[in-house]
Amino acid sequence: MTIHPTLGWMLVALFGALAVGSLSRLVSLRGKPADLVRNRVGSLKTWWVIAPTFAIAIVLGQVAVAVVFSVIGWLALSEYARLVGTRTADRWLLRISLILVPLQYAAICLQWTLAAHLLLPIAGLILLSVSQTAVGRVQGFRQAVATWYWALLLLVYGPSHAVMLWSLPAEQSADVGPVGWFLFLIVLTEMNDISQAFFGRHWGDRKIAPIVSPFKTWVGFCGGVVTTTVLAFTLAPLLTTLAGISTEWSLPGGNGLMRSVAAGLLISIVGFFGDINLSAVKRDVGVKDSGTLLPGQGGVLDRIDSLTFTAPAFYFFVSVIQNQ
Secondary structure: OOOOHHHHHHHHHHHHHHHHHHHHHHHHOOOOOHHHHHHHHHHHHHHHHHHHHHHHHHHHOHHHHHHHHHHHHHHHHHHHHHHHOOOHHHHHHHHHHHHHHHHHHHHHHOOOHHHHHHHHHHHHHHHHHHHHHOOOOOOOHHHHHHHHHHHHHHHHHHHHHHHHHHHOOHHHOOOOOOHHHHHHHHHHHHHHHHHHHHHHHHHOOOEOOOOOOOOOEHHHHHHHHHHHHHHHHHHHHHHOOHHHOOOOOOOOOOOOHHHHHHHHHHHHHHHHHHHHHHHHHHHHHOOOOOOOOEOOOEOHHHHHOOHHHHHHHHHHHHHHHHOO
16 A cells, blocks of 8 residues: 555654654643643543544545544434433434434445435435324424434534545645545644644633633634644645635735635634534533543544534535635
């Protein structure tokens, strides 16, 4: 198996950054309270599981990534069911949602673009509704169907657009291939989360959404926007064709600076709203974290919250500019 040099160097750089960040975190934890040390070390261990898993999947290709995202979708829906509580009568809604997850990713991998776009929004709505009306279950009908339809679109359909990026035509991708679009989105989304938390933790005091997400600050938000935008400008020429498209947005010479900056701004701002969107769900049910599956980071929903918004937003951003 041959790995494109750009992809290889990107993976090396990511693991190098993770190693440096881990070492810095361990040094900064000296003399800190035991509970804090346990939490932060747990978070580092989780990253060292997530990073190799995604790296291996990326090297293996779209199908492997789709399998990983299918597992994430199953875990996210199951975690969501525990959060909101599922009546015995509504368990079929969860089962139908779980069945639709691999079908969505199969449609993507088979290049059935129309099916990938319509399966969950249309077939999902019909199946969820029919499963209730067919047995005459009318009590709580609207709440049950709406609750699971929302979850299906947010936790499966939204993130699946990240894998759809892999289906973009090769001629519209950088030398590294369509994987570049996917890697660009994932790296920027995660770095936006990390930088917002970092700046907010060290210098933030003015809350941006104290009721929904008490730890979000204006400094953290702005730090995330700046960091993500700079990173987008840096990575765009390596992983995407954003910097190589000459249109009315481009500066003289057609360097595509504005497109790269726009992508960074889009991912950072939309990612923030994706984060607090799921924070609202957790506040609604009275919990801080969505689960305990990922030590130091909470649950799966805590890890994919930003991606639920950034994946579809970035996918359609790329689709629009590529068709101009």
